[in-house]
Amino acid sequence: MTNLANGAWNWSNTIHSIMLREVRCRFAGDPLGYAWTFLVPLLWIGTLMFFFTLLGRTPAIPVDTPTFIATGVVPYVLFRYTITSMGRVASTHRHLVHFCGVRVSDLLFAAAMLELLNAVIIFAMIWLLISAIFGPVLIHNPLEFINGLLLTAIFGASVGRFAAILGMVSETAKRMIPVVLRPMFWISGIFFTAPELPSNLIPYLQWNPLLHTIEITRSAVFLDYTSTFANMAVPLGLSAIFLMDSFVMQTAFSRGRDGLELT
Amino acid sequence: MISLFNITRFHPNKSKPNIILNNVSTQFPRKESIGILALGGAGKTTLARILSGVERPDSGHIQRHSSLSHPIGSTAGFHAGLSGAENVRFLARLLRRNVKETTDYCESFADIGAYFHRPVGQYAPVMRARLGFAFSMSVEFDTYLSDGITSAGDHNFRDKCEAALLERLTRSGLILMSRHARTLNRFCTTFYALHVGQLLPCSSAEEAQDILDYAGGYGNTYWNEAARHAG
Numbered sequence: 469m470t471n472l473a474n475g476a477w478n479w480s481n482t483i484h485s486i487m488l489r490e491v492r493c494r495f496a497g498d499p500l501g502y503a504w505t506f507l508v509p510l511l512w513i514g515t516l517m518f519f520f521t522l523l524g525r526t527p528a529i530p531v532d533t534p535t536f537i538a539t540g541v542v543p544y545v546l547f548r549y550t551i552t553s554m555g556r557v558a559s560t561h562r563h564l565v566h567f568c569g570v571r572v573s574d575l576l577f578a579a580a581m582l583e584l585l586n587a588v589i590i591f592a593m594i595w596l597l598i599s600a601i602f603g604p605v606l607i608h609n610p611l612e613f614i615n616g617l618l619l620t621a622i623f624g625a626s627v628g629r630f631a632a633i634l635g636m637v638s639e640t641a642k643r644m645i646p647v648v649l650r651p652m653f654w655i656s657g658i659f660f661t662a663p664e665l666p667s668n669l670i671p672y673l674q675w676n677p678l679l680h681t682i683e684i685t686r687s688a689v690f691l692d693y694t695s696t697f698a699n700m701a702v703p704l705g706l707s708a709i710f711l712m713d714s715f716v717m718q719t720a721f722s723r724g725r726d727g728l729e730l731t
Numbered sequence: 732m733i734s735l736f737n738i739t740r741f742h743p744n745k746s747k748p749n750i751i752l753n754n755v756s757t758q759f760p761r762k763e764s765i766g767i768l769a770l771g772g773a774g775k776t777t778l779a780r781i782l783s784g785v786e787r788p789d790s791g792h793i794q795r796h797s798s799l800s801h802p803i804g805s806t807a808g809f810h811a812g813l814s815g816a817e818n819v820r821f822l823a824r825l826l827r828r829n830v831k832e833t834t835d836y837c838e839s840f841a842d843i844g845a846y847f848h849r850p851v852g853q854y855a856p857v858m859r860a861r862l863g864f865a866f867s868m869s870v871e872f873d874t875y876l877s878d879g880i881t882s883a884g885d886h887n888f889r890d891k892c893e894a895a896l897l898e899r900l901t902r903s904g905l906i907l908m909s910r911h912a913r914t915l916n917r918f919c920t921t922f923y924a925l926h927v928g929q930l931l932p933c934s935s936a937e938e939a940q941d942i943l944d945y946a947g948g949y950g951n952t953y954w955n956e957a958a959r960h961a962g
Contacts, residue, residue: 478827481824481827482825485821485824485825486825488821488824489810489813489821492810492812492813492817492821493810493812493813496810496811496812496813496850497812497850497852560810563807563808564808564825565785566783566785566801566802566805566807566808567801567808567822567825567826569784570825
């Protein structure tokens with residue numbers, strides 16, 4: 469039991485150290501440094517608000533536009549950043565596997581944890597900002613909100629793990645991953661709700677896990693919106709598939725392009 | 732003690748696999764200084780990576796009953812955007828060593844002045860090498876691993892490195908892989924020749940050199956085949 473506790477303590481220290489290093493390294497040399505992680509989502513929200521105003525569009529539910537956009541952008545940012553970050557750490561910190569039993573899986577897990585933490589901070593910042601400008605905004609169902617965010621994180625980490633291992637095996641696949649993921653911005657409900665979708669698209673888009681997690685998040689935040697579309701089985705099921713595939717790939721290709729152990 | 736059991740490692744090739752290690756079994760005792768002589772491209776780095784667990788053999792397994800260092804002088808773990816001090820602090824934390832002691836030791840040993848607190852990306856190669864070696868010496872291991880590096884930097888600093896390594900070898904072991912018999916003689920007491928995937932025990936570095944000379948460097952087919960069958 470003591471060995472197990474020691475092992476768990478050492479492992480958590482390793483994860484913590486990798487997270488700290490990633491925080492220090494990601495924007496090393498840039499005057500704004502890690503603040504970019506929090507600024508970019510704010511800029512996205514600002515850009516989307518600009519286009520909403522330009523096109524005279526209003527949210528389909530009776531809430532203010534910034535809050536509506538924020539409930540779409542934050543889960544998307546969590547999903548997308550997790551994938552990008554996991555792919556990056558597998559490359560930039562790969563030499564750490566030379567030290568004291570650090571494994572590729574540790575690097576990936578640390579990246580996923582860091583992105584979840586970032587998303588919580590981003591959401592808190594946006595919420596404070598919106599509350600300061602438009603008055604206090606309450607989260608209708610905090611537990612369901614946490615559920616939505618965690619589902620997004622789990623899905624992002626599963627796809628991120630799959631993409632990172634794939635990227636370590638094939639350079640072509642590594643380059644293709646961002647291209648394949650790009651449409652997710654347009655089809656995941658960041659600036660629309662599921663009931664607004666044309667009925668002929670629903671059979672296809674119901675397989676998009678991110679659309680479900682964003683719907684869950686919105687239902688949790690807004691008192692006046694309950695999504696009949698959201699189904700947490702979709703993100704959970706597809707997460708399990710991506711996760712299993714990543715482990716199968718790890719076993720099938722025991723070493724990456726540079727000969728590094730893929731454990 | 733580090734034990735290798737029937738280790739085989741090959742690199743995939745279009746025509747036939749390039750065999751780096753062919754069914755190698757041996758034991759490296761904890762406090763012994765092992766020298767492995769090999770020609771360029773014979774598999775020194777692959778063996779070092781397998782020993783340290785960075786690469787997995789295609790077949791066979793390794794048992795490690797003592798702590799093994801990262802390759803001596805390696806600067807691969809340093810991030811160019813972080814200062815030398817930050818890099819050392821981070822790696823010390825990762826290796827669960829005393830952060831302040833390790834940082835102080837590295838600053839004093841590397842002796843690169845104010846550069847220690849500047850980003851590693853601004854270092855000249857020799858400064859980076861100094862810091863890499865300093866960090867290797869700042870952490871105690873049961874066995875040190877070297878892929879041919881036993882010192883770094885200019886003449887005076889090389890003497891300092893070799894003295895530090897020899898002092899460390901009074902209480903730790905070493906697995907040193909090199910192309911030069913003289914280097915092995917300086918640090919090692921047990922010798923092997925690594926040739927066509929075989930780790931051949933030798934009584935001295937000169938014998939290991941003779942084996943490689945007799946093999947005719949890279950091209951003696953007869954010896955290559957004989958060594959393959961010896962495994």
